[in-house]
Amino acid sequence: MNAQFKKGVLDMCVMALLGFRDRYGYELVHEISERFEISEGSIYPLLRRLLTEGYVTTYLQESDEGPARKYYSLTKQGIMARDELISEWRDFSAAVSDLIGEMTNAEG
Template sequence: MDTTQLLKGVLDAAVLAVVEQEDGYGYDIVRRLRARGVESGEASVYGTLRRLYASGSLTSYVVPSEEGPHRKYYGITPHGREALKIQRKEWQEFAGTVAGLLGERNEAAR
């Protein structure tokens, strides 16, 4: 199954969940998402970070790096924590609904 369209609907929540665990810079967040099985393009993640920052869900700060350019780190705000709480609830409800539908289909096919 091509999960591209599914991912578009949950990338905000996935990014917020990763940043809730620990602040991170762009590519670090991409790596952590991939390590958890979320295969999203870097451009999509960076765009999501910018959008979440603009909405007040994320804060940012710059950390100097001796190995290259300074890194812009993102952290979750109280607004972002509330948004993630709502998105978790909505995801649970939606996933339960879809699981029920798929289960009904499987039962009807027997």
């Protein structure tokens, strides 16, 4: 999988998942991995960025299965950023898919 495709999209996916319910980093890695390849080295720095930008807040919660989990919760700013990203993604991915469709259908 082309790593470049994921640039910017990962933020959006994480925020979309957090919009549904709070989640912790490890959970996000596994959740997204069901859709496409992703590594922990991408998610943890990304979550830190979202925190710095005020798009998420965090709280610790103990677990019976291992170390405490750090849950992430989407803020109002996060919701707005997410919605903006999703809107841009829809326009952009549609434009790209159109272009590809036109160029490959008409190919000589």
